[in-house]
Amino acid sequence: MMEDKELQRLFAFHMHRIKCAVFRVLNKKLVSMRLPVQMEQIPVLFTLFNSDLSQQEIANRTERDKSSIQRTVRLLEEKNLVVIQQDQFDKRKNIVHLTAEGKCVTGKIRKTLIEAEDEVFSAVEEKDREDFFRVLKRISDGTKE
Known part of the structure; x- marks a missing residue:
């Protein structure tokens, strides 16, 4: 069995715990707002927002x-x-558009996600939080294929 000291140094362990904390708070907020969206749908909505x-x-x-x-x-x-809708130039492609309701819901989710993250990271000073996200971005940018 892995000792606690070893576990505390595992990046994946901490990322999983952070993800679970953010998702727990966000899911609670989404349910209370009666938004018709599940967590795995959010990245698709965000991708289509602009x-x-x-x-x-x-x-x-x-x-x-x-x-x-x-x-x-x-x-x-x-x-x-x-x-x-089928792409007008390439009939093999389907183009996905957010509806007015989709844009409204996505805007509410974005605001709620920021609130959930603020709640989860409330114990962390702003400078440490900025440093943390800067390091995460460097890691994720460096691991793309």
């Missing part, structure tokens, strides 16, 4: 497989948060 994209482009930007994105997009379409 531009319409094909399902393959969404998959690439969110680093998920296309079949997973297709399922998520269909669920979001059923909730009237997105519209799927």
